[in-house]
Amino acid sequence: TPIFTPYTDYFCSQDFNSGVKPGxxxxxxxxxxxxLKAARHSVEKFNNCTNDIFLFKESYISRALVQVVKGLKYMLEVEIGRTICRKTTHHPLDNCDFQTNPDLKRILSCYTEVWVIPWLRRFEVPIIRCQ
Known part of the structure; x- marks a missing residue:
C-alpha cells in the first residue's frame, strides 16, 4: 500500500503554511x-540485515515526509546502490564509491520509515522495504 498519496499535504486548517504539526x-x-541522517540510518540497517558482501549507500532521495510523533518520524522513498566497499573492511560509507562493474552494480528502490527521538539520541528504523 503506497504511503504517498496526492492528499497527503492537504489539511483542514485555515493556516496552511504553519509548519509541522503533531500527527x-x-x-x-x-x-x-x-x-539525510534518516536515509543514512536506513542504509546502515539495510546493510546489517542483508548478506550481501558489499555495502550499499543512498544514491537518491525522491520523496520525504516528516511527522511529529514523540520525536520525528521520517518517511522516505530512496534509491540505494551497491558500493565497492566490502562489509568486512568497515569503510565509512562516505568513502565508498558506487560499483561500476556491470556484473556487480545493483540499484534498489526503497521505502523506509525512521523514528528519531532527539532527546534520547535514538534512531529506529522499523520499516525498510527494497526492491
Missing amino acids: FPKTIKTDDPGV
Missing part, C-alpha cells in the same frame, strides 16, 4: 539534514 505528515526537502 500530520508534511513534505520536506530531500536535502534537509534530518532527511
Whole structure:
C-alpha cells in the first residue's frame, strides 16, 4: 500500500503554511539534514540485515515526509546502490564509491520509515522495504 498519496499535504486548517504539526505528515526537502541522517540510518540497517558482501549507500532521495510523533518520524522513498566497499573492511560509507562493474552494480528502490527521538539520541528504523 503506497504511503504517498496526492492528499497527503492537504489539511483542514485555515493556516496552511504553519509548519509541522503533531500527527500530520508534511513534505520536506530531500536535502534537509534530518532527511539525510534518516536515509543514512536506513542504509546502515539495510546493510546489517542483508548478506550481501558489499555495502550499499543512498544514491537518491525522491520523496520525504516528516511527522511529529514523540520525536520525528521520517518517511522516505530512496534509491540505494551497491558500493565497492566490502562489509568486512568497515569503510565509512562516505568513502565508498558506487560499483561500476556491470556484473556487480545493483540499484534498489526503497521505502523506509525512521523514528528519531532527539532527546534520547535514538534512531529506529522499523520499516525498510527494497526492491
